[in-house]
Amino acid sequence: MRWIMVLLALWTARAAQRLSLTLGKGKGSSLPGMVALKIYPGILRWFAGQSRLGTVMVTGTNGKTTTNNMLAQIINSSGYKVLVNSEGANLITGVTTAFIRSANLWGKLDCDYAVLEVDEAAFPTVAARVHPDTVVVTNFFRDQLDRYGELDTTVGMVAQALNNLNGTKLVLNADDPLVAQLEQKSGLKAQYYGLDPGSETTHVGAETREAKFCPLCGALLNYKAYNYSQLGDFKCHGCGFERPQPHFRAHSMRQTGDLFQGEIDWQTRNFGLKIPARGVYNFYNALAAVSTAITFNVDPDTAAHALVSYAPAVGRMDRFDYQGKPVLLNLVKNPTGFNQALAALLNQDTLQDVLVAINDNAADGRDISWLWDVDFEVLEENQPRFNNFICTGKRAAEMAVRLKYAGVPAEKISIHNNTERAIDAAVSGGGKMTFLLATYTALWPVEAILAKKAKRVEGDAESMPSVS
Amino acid sequence: MLKVCHLYPDLLNLYGDRGNVLAFTRRCSWRHIPVQVYQANLGDKIDFENFDFLFIGGGSDREQTLLAADLSRQVDSLKRAIEDGLVVLAICGGYQLLGQYYQMPDGRKIPGLGILDLHTHSGSKRLIGNVAVEIELAGKKIKVTGFENHGGKTFLNGVAPLGQVLSGNGNNGTDHQEGARYKNAFCSYLHGPLLPKNPALTDHMISLALERKGMDSTIVPLDDSFEEEANGKMLERLGVRR
Numbered sequence: 001m002r003w004i005m006v007l008l009a010l011w012t013a014r015a016a017q018r019l020s021l022t023l024g025k026g027k028g029s030s031l032p033g034m035v036a037l038k039i040y041p042g043i044l045r046w047f048a049g050q051s052r053l054g055t056v057m058v059t060g061t062n063g064k065t066t067t068n069n070m071l072a073q074i075i076n077s078s079g080y081k082v083l084v085n086s087e088g089a090n091l092i093t094g095v096t097t098a099f100i101r102s103a104n105l106w107g108k109l110d111c112d113y114a115v116l117e118v119d120e121a122a123f124p125t126v127a128a129r130v131h132p133d134t135v136v137v138t139n140f141f142r143d144q145l146d147r148y149g150e151l152d153t154t155v156g157m158v159a160q161a162l163n164n165l166n167g168t169k170l171v172l173n174a175d176d177p178l179v180a181q182l183e184q185k186s187g188l189k190a191q192y193y194g195l196d197p198g199s200e201t202t203h204v205g206a207e208t209r210e211a212k213f214c215p216l217c218g219a220l221l222n223y224k225a226y227n228y229s230q231l232g233d234f235k236c237h238g239c240g241f242e243r244p245q246p247h248f249r250a251h252s253m254r255q256t257g258d259l260f261q262g263e264i265d266w267q268t269r270n271f272g273l274k275i276p277a278r279g280v281y282n283f284y285n286a287l288a289a290v291s292t293a294i295t296f297n298v299d300p301d302t303a304a305h306a307l308v309s310y311a312p313a314v315g316r317m318d319r320f321d322y323q324g325k326p327v328l329l330n331l332v333k334n335p336t337g338f339n340q341a342l343a344a345l346l347n348q349d350t351l352q353d354v355l356v357a358i359n360d361n362a363a364d365g366r367d368i369s370w371l372w373d374v375d376f377e378v379l380e381e382n383q384p385r386f387n388n389f390i391c392t393g394k395r396a397a398e399m400a401v402r403l404k405y406a407g408v409p410a411e412k413i414s415i416h417n418n419t420e421r422a423i424d425a426a427v428s429g430g431g432k433m434t435f436l437l438a439t440y441t442a443l444w445p446v447e448a449i450l451a452k453k454a455k456r457v458e459g460d461a462e463s464m465p466s467v468s
Numbered sequence: 469m470l471k472v473c474h475l476y477p478d479l480l481n482l483y484g485d486r487g488n489v490l491a492f493t494r495r496c497s498w499r500h501i502p503v504q505v506y507q508a509n510l511g512d513k514i515d516f517e518n519f520d521f522l523f524i525g526g527g528s529d530r531e532q533t534l535l536a537a538d539l540s541r542q543v544d545s546l547k548r549a550i551e552d553g554l555v556v557l558a559i560c561g562g563y564q565l566l567g568q569y570y571q572m573p574d575g576r577k578i579p580g581l582g583i584l585d586l587h588t589h590s591g592s593k594r595l596i597g598n599v600a601v602e603i604e605l606a607g608k609k610i611k612v613t614g615f616e617n618h619g620g621k622t623f624l625n626g627v628a629p630l631g632q633v634l635s636g637n638g639n640n641g642t643d644h645q646e647g648a649r650y651k652n653a654f655c656s657y658l659h660g661p662l663l664p665k666n667p668a669l670t671d672h673m674i675s676l677a678l679e680r681k682g683m684d685s686t687i688v689p690l691d692d693s694f695e696e697e698a699n700g701k702m703l704e705r706l707g708v709r710r
Contacts, residue, residue, distance in 0.1 A: 142482075150482070150528045212478060213531070220510075366597070367615045369659045372484025397698035401664050404694055405490050415697065 006046050006107045009039035013100050029089035033096030044092070046107070047099035048130040051083065051114040055130055056292065059118045059158065060138030060179070062337055063285040064090065067138055068117035070289035070310055077306040078298045080112040088440075090119040092126050113296075120154050124161035135162065136171040136292050138284070140178040141229060141336045142370065151178075155215070162186035171292045173284070174246040175231040181215040181241070193291040194246030195262075195284060197225035197232055198253055216241045227280055229336050248291040253283060264290070264300070271300045275307050281340055286310070318447065322427040322454035327434045329450060331443050332356075333364070335373040341437055342378060352386055353429030355422055357393040357442035364439040368395050371402045380407030387431040389413045392422035393442045423449050469502040470677055473519040475562070476535050477507050480525035483617065485559050487661035489523050491670050492557075499688050501674070510538050516549035520677040524562030526659075532561045536580070539565070543581050550583055555677045556653040559662065563648065563655035564588045564620055584650050585626030591640075594619045599636030599658055600708045601646040605672045611710070612666040613702040614658025622657075624648055630656050635706040652676050665698045 013032035020031050036043050048055050058068045065088065072084045085098035095116050103109050118126045120140070127135070137158070142151050155178050162168070163186045170186070173179045174194035183190040212230075214221050219238025226232035235242035250273070253262035260283050261274040275286045286307050293303040320327040332338040345352060360368050379386065389412055391399040396415045403413050416422035423446065426434050438446045474489045489505060496503040508514050516522065527535065539546070550556060558566055567586040569577040580587075596617045603610055611634065621640035629639070630647025638646035639657065647656035654673065656662055663670040671687045678685040703710050 152528050213534070218534070367483065367617060367659065369484035369487070369615060369661055372487035372490075372661055372664075395698075395701075397694055397701055398665065400694040401698050402487075405487065405494050405664050407494075410691065410694070413694070415694070 002042065002046070003107070005040040006043055009036040009043050010100060010103060010107050012036070012039055013097075017100075029086055029097055030091065030093040031097075032100045033093035033098075036096055036100055037093065044096050044099065044126075044129040045131075047096075047103065047109060048114065048132075050109040051111050053080065053112045054133035054296070055114040055116065056134045056136065057116050057118045057123070057127060057130065057132040058136045058138070058288075059120055059123050060136075060173075061120065061141040061334065063138040063281065063288070064117045064119075066282065066285040067136065067288045068115055070286055070307055071136075071292055072115045073310060074289055074293040074298060074303045074306040075113050075115065075296065078293070078302055081110060083109065083111040083114045085116050090117045091122045092129075095126055095130075120158060123158050127161045127165060131165065132168055134169045134171060134292065134295065135165075136288055137173065137179045137182060138288055139173055139176045139229075139231065141334055142373070158182070159185040162188055169295065171288065171295060172244075173231070173288065174244045175227060175233070177215055177221060177230065177234050177241070177243075180244055183244075184216065184241075190244075191248070191291065191295055192244045192246045193248040193287050194243065194250070195227055195231075195253070195280070195287065196249065196251040197227050198251065214238055214241055227284075228340075231284075248287060248294070250283070250287050253280065255279075264304075266291075266294065266300060269300060271304055273304045273307070275310055277310070279340060279344070319457040320450055320454035321457050322434070325427070325432065325434065326457075327427055327436065327450065327454050329436045329438070329443075329447060331440065332437045333440055335370055338371075338374040338437070341435075342375065345435055346378065346382055346385075348433060349385070350432040351430065353388050353390065353426050353431040353434045354386060355390045355392065355426035355434070355436045355438075355446075356399050357419070357422070357436070357438035357446050358391070358395040358399045359393045359439050359442045360395050361441045363441050368398055371399065374402075376402060376406035376408075379403070383408065383412070386412065388425070388429050390422050390426045390429075391415050392417065392419055393439065419445055420449050423453065427454065469504060470496055470520040470674075470681065471518065472503060472505045472521045473514065473516070473523070474505055474507050475514075475522065475524045476509060476527075476538075477525075478509060479531045479535055480527040480562065482526050482528065482560075483615075483659040483661070485523075485525035485659060485661050488525070488557055488559065488663040491661070491663035491667075492521055492523070492674065495667065495670055495690065496674060498690055501678070510534065514542060514545065516542070516545045516554060517552060519549070519554065520681055521673065522549070522554060522556045524556070524558040524565070526560030526562055532565070533578075536565055536578075539581060543583070546581065547583050550651060550653050553652045553676075553680045555673050555680065557663070557673065558653065558655045559659065560618055560657055563657065564622060566653070566655060567622065568625075570620060584648060584653070584655070586622055586624045586648055588620040588622045591619055591621045595621075595637040595641055595657075597636055598702060598706060599638065599646065600634040600703055600706045601631040601636075601638065601656075601658070602634055603631035603669065605668065608668075610666075610668045611699070611703055611708065612658070612662070612669055613699050613706070614656070614660035614662050614666075616657045617659065618657050622648075630654060634708045652680070665695050667692045667695045 013036035016035045017032040072082045076082045170190035172190045174192035214236035217239035224233040249265045290303045318329040566584045567580040571589045627648045627650045629645035633644045675685045
């Protein structure tokens with residue numbers, strides 16, 4: 001009976017997908033899953049039980065997509081068959097769709113590992129059905145607060161969901177107190193990865209730190225050093241909760257051109273990790289992926305080597321060429337990510353035009369007040385290197401207000417409600433370089449228009465921070 | 469010199485509310501009114517009467533409890549200052565805190581500072597979304613916009629509302645009132661933040677602060693075209709006439 005329901009759900013979902021593709025409606029990353037779950041809610045459990053060696057769920061605010069893709073790449077290059085959900089399709093429907101696409105006509109999967117990126121808010125429902133063998137948690141930052149309520153609620157939901165699992169192994173970021181508390185809160189065993197604060201790490205965004213207080217007892221947290229935001233070497237003087245000793249300890253980090261490298265100590269071994277990307281946040285993702293793979297008995301050198309050629313996901317940090325001028329496109333979706341993007345802008349010594357596209361659809365977060373938690377104030381003293389700021393998207397005017405109060409002169413700010421005209425103004429501006437920063441639902445339209453006007457530069461797309 | 473007190477910026481930093489302090493100070497600076505911000509932290513002794521503008525934002529529940537304990541030590545000074553006409557902006561959690569109590573779902577009452585005659589009940593469903601409110605300032609009606617996100621429902625007893633809800637929920641979703649006003653203390657649930665895109669309200673508060681200080685309270689007009697566009701777009705979207 002169960003099998004008949006699975007087949008009915010699977011075949012209907014496939015038909016729905018074909019229909020939606022024929023009608024040209026969307027990329028179809030959630031529809032098949034939605035249809036299948038309606039017909040047979042148990043289908044996700046049926047699929048998840050089939051991965052031969054294990055199912056991994058990656059969650060957290062920033063770095064989910066990148067960590068997940070990096071992990072899949074490592075496992076794949078070690079000779080295993082991997083199933084991944086496609087970028088951003090990280091709700092229960094997207095996860096189910098990933099399985100539907102990989103299954104054969106009889107609902108059977110051929111995979112060693114299922115590696116799933118899962119949204120924090122969707123985590124409890126997905127975890128309850130998937131029963132993951134391993135859960136990786138990257139970090140918790142405020143993100144789309146109106147969707148989830150306050151950050152505390154989100155973290156509490158994830159902790160509760162973990163508590164309901166049995167025998168699941170955790171891979172946790174030791175540097176984030178909100179993440180590191182999960183071992184105690186869930187009663188599950190954890191392996192920690194962490195990054196020793198050093199000279200290459202930044203202090204941008206100290207104003208919007210999420211965890212000033214011990215998540216266990218509420219006393220003030222003391223920090224010896226920060227990497228960024230609330231990630232660092234913390235200790236609570238109230239209850240003694242402190243940064244756990246990382247099993248995978250990264251140190252001696254440095255940026256050389258477009259390569260970010262560091263060393264990792266694990267047990268008695270020491271190995272180098274080198275990724276073709278800028279910034280400490282990307283290194284965190286790589287460290288999470290490598291650490292998780294090692295817990296699957298992948299050799300450390302093999303794991304590290306697999307990331308030397310890591311190609312970032314489309315849209316996260318794309319490089320284009322407009323009549324010889326470099327144009328960079330990046331997603332911005334929360335204060336921490338936006339601060340990192342601003343740091344990349346300030347890294348450039350040439351005159352720049354900057355387009356900011358802000359939407360407030362459900363997927364972006366309907367409350368745009370997070371823009372006021374971004375440290376745009378750094379732009380005030382660096383004005384000479386900016387030619388123009390072009391604001392577009394549904395909340396273009398609010399973005400203009402934000403820049404004005406950050407101290408950017410009003411004559412350098414303009415509002416273009418028409419996306420195409422905004423992009424034209426940005427790429428043909430007087431600067432030697434153009435940056436386009438867009439929220440989630442603004443990213444695809446901007447990318448589509450830009451791709452018609454400018455040439456995509458392949459293989460050299462890493463110089464912007466990836467934030468998701 | 470106008471002295472601004474930003475209360476616990478380290479704690480009450482939800483939803484970009486620090487933008488309110490930015491708006492107040494920038495609009496002073498643009499008019500060459502000298503202004504200075506003092507960031508008060510937990511444990512600091514604050515002489516509220518010495519300030520010209522006080523901002524209290526909102527935090528998550530845990531942070532809210534901590535600051536309530538710290539503030540209640542100096543509630544007398546704060547009360548005297550408010551009675552004396554100190555210009556205050558209290559948003560969301562800060563607003564609730566100035567009231568009599570916050571009632572939990574189990575009926576337990578967490579006492580507030582008891583400065584304003586209002587109280588809050590924890591609601592079953594959070595009130596979330598864009599809001600438009602009509603406010604009367606010095607006899608002139610203006611329309612302000614913002615974003616609300618609160619679990620508590622506030623009811624006013626002896627104080628006036630800040631304004632009437634044109635779209636959205638406001639204090640409790642039932643009586644069409646938003647915020648509270650007592651002397652020069654302005655309370656609201658609106659994030660966004662409130663002051664940057666509602667410059668008429670900001671300027672009114674600057675003018676009140678100058679007046680209390682005995683300084684020239686005339687306000688030179690500024691170019692507010694971005695602010696007006698941001699505000700107007702939202703009013704349009706909410707179906708409210710500008």
